[in-house]
Every structure is written in C-alpha cells, then in structure tokens.
Amino acid sequence: MTETNQEKISREELNLETAQIAWKELQRFFASGAALFVSAELDLVEVAVQMSKDNAEQIREWMNSGKMVKVTDAQAAAWFEADALLWAVVVRPWVLVQPVEKLH
DSSP, X not given: OOOOHHHHHHHHHHHHHOEEEEGGXXXXXXXXXXXXXXXXXXXXXXXXXXXXXXXXXXXXXXXXXXXXEXXXXXXXXXXXXXXXXXXXXXXXXXXXXXXXXXXX
C-alpha cells in the first residue's frame, strides 16, 4: 500500500508536533481522562496517524491487546514520583504518551 501525498504530509506534521515533556506538565490531561498510554512496541507517530485517520479497527486492535490504553492511576503516580519524561503528541481530544527509553 502506497502512502498518498496528504498522508505523508500528515505524518510529517505529526512527527514535528511530537515532543518530550515532563509528566507533571501533562497531569491536567490525565485528570480529564484524555491521556492515552502507547506501548514502546508501537511507533508513537504511527499511532497518531491512525487516530487522525480514525482507523477504528486498528485502534480497537491496539486497545484490546493493551498496547494503547488510558493512563492508569498507578502509571500516573509512578511517573509523577519519578519526574518522568515522556514523548507526547496531541490528536484531539487525546494526548498520546510514551515513556522515553533510557539508553544504558
């Protein structure tokens, strides 16, 4: 399957809108139920692209497999305590978050 020019532009725009941010700055999105955890197994930008395309089948598959879920109270508390840095991208009304991998 080839990517259309519009899909390529959308992917590039979402990639540019992705940034590292402290979890403490994302607390209000968690409090409003709008923060979604994306597993490190998934590409954060690809998830954002699929959400912006409203690809319900793919999103449902990720959610059913636990690869994309609402941020839990336990995750939020652990990230808060650790002053965690996360990758984040907004796909209204959601904020997708993924922990920054630490290099060893």
